[in-house]
Amino acid sequence: MVSHKTIERLIDYRTLLKTALDKGSPAIFSHQIADMTGGTAAQVRRDLMTVGYSGSPKNGYEIKDLLNAIEKFMNAPDGNKMILIGAGNLGRAILTFFAGLSPRFTITAAFDADPAKSGRVICGCPCLAREELEPFIRANTVHAAVITVPATEAQKVADILVAAGVKGIVNFAPVRLRVPSKVFVEQMDMASALDKVAYFSRHQS
């Protein structure tokens, strides 16, 4: 019911508001949020309408309360348990990246087809065999999965994930995954991103 774009921006606002709060600002105006995210003041106000928190014309928005409202609206539980499939170069870089994130997201297990990696701890994360994937998901809570296997394997992995009940996937492989509409896929396609940048950097503003 609430638009995809709006959610993306709310996520932006949230991270922005957090840093503003850390700096000690008590309140903020819509045009300030707009400036910092590259949007317009009207759009910020529209977006904030959906979370059901009202500011005052005098002071704008109380940052602390607004943050609470956004988190409540997003229903963000403070722990997202995730898994990663494909502990190659990219996979390991992401595992390291996650270590810096937290505590909102934790990768509870990594999986790799290479038997040499099974049972070892890679970048602070236990690595299991590919065969363990489905049983693991059924036995543990897994909110979402990160796919970092080669393109040829990605759809197979996705099928297993979907069959086991995973509802969210971040896919780094350069293929569009075919999944039921109940499952949300976020495509992190570097190859497409490069093509896009190559195109737009050459054509008009």
Next chain:
Amino acid sequence: MVSHKTIERLIDYRTLLKTALDKGSPAIFSHQIADMTGGTAAQVRRDLMTVGYSGSPKNGYEIKDLLNAIEKFMNAPDGNKMILIGAGNLGRAILTFFAGLSPRFTITAAFDADPAKSGRVICGCPCLAREELEPFIRANTVHAAVITVPATEAQKVADILVAAGVKGIVNFAPVRLRVPSKVFVEQMDMASALDKVAYFSRHQS
């Protein structure tokens, strides 16, 4: 003049058509393209209108000719020279990833603030000192840049890139870059992606 979304899809079609061509198919229908990219047939036809190639109701689209039309429309020169700033974990993973990518994109140089890395070859790519960044861009052709430095450094790096005339940026740092509208930025924000997946995997289809 032609929409952002359409370009994204054309890029999708192109990669898809390439693999279809490799498999030996001579022609394809709009609904087949739609199925494979998760769109609708009508939309595919609309998108293809913009590249100015017409199929026939009998056979659909000649894949070879359609590919040519798309490439011509995108004006894709067969070499995009890029640079990467920030040779940390993520940066190195991306350098390796690029090696696997076609000849369409090559990273001609990497830059890092750490003096220990200067002058060395990292993942098959010469690494230079941060001070070399601006002179390098002015002396060589640089179509676009990939930013993989920590969030705190990203805006500074972007400012240098823009000042030196770079027109396209792929940004992996979790901050929105402020750049003139002449410069195109593609945000590859893993943190936001995770938040998005976390949200949509919990809320409706």
Next chain:
DNA sequence: ACATGTGAAATCGTTCACAGCC
């Protein structure tokens, strides 16, 4: 019959503009 190309309608998202409040 079935697929294309494309006006026209419908849907979705953004911006305008103004009432109400401090």
Next chain:
DNA sequence: GGCTGTGAACGATTTCACATGT
């Protein structure tokens, strides 16, 4: 005066639906 919240106008994108060709 400057800001919020929001109906209404606007603009962009998607889908419908059908004439046309094979």
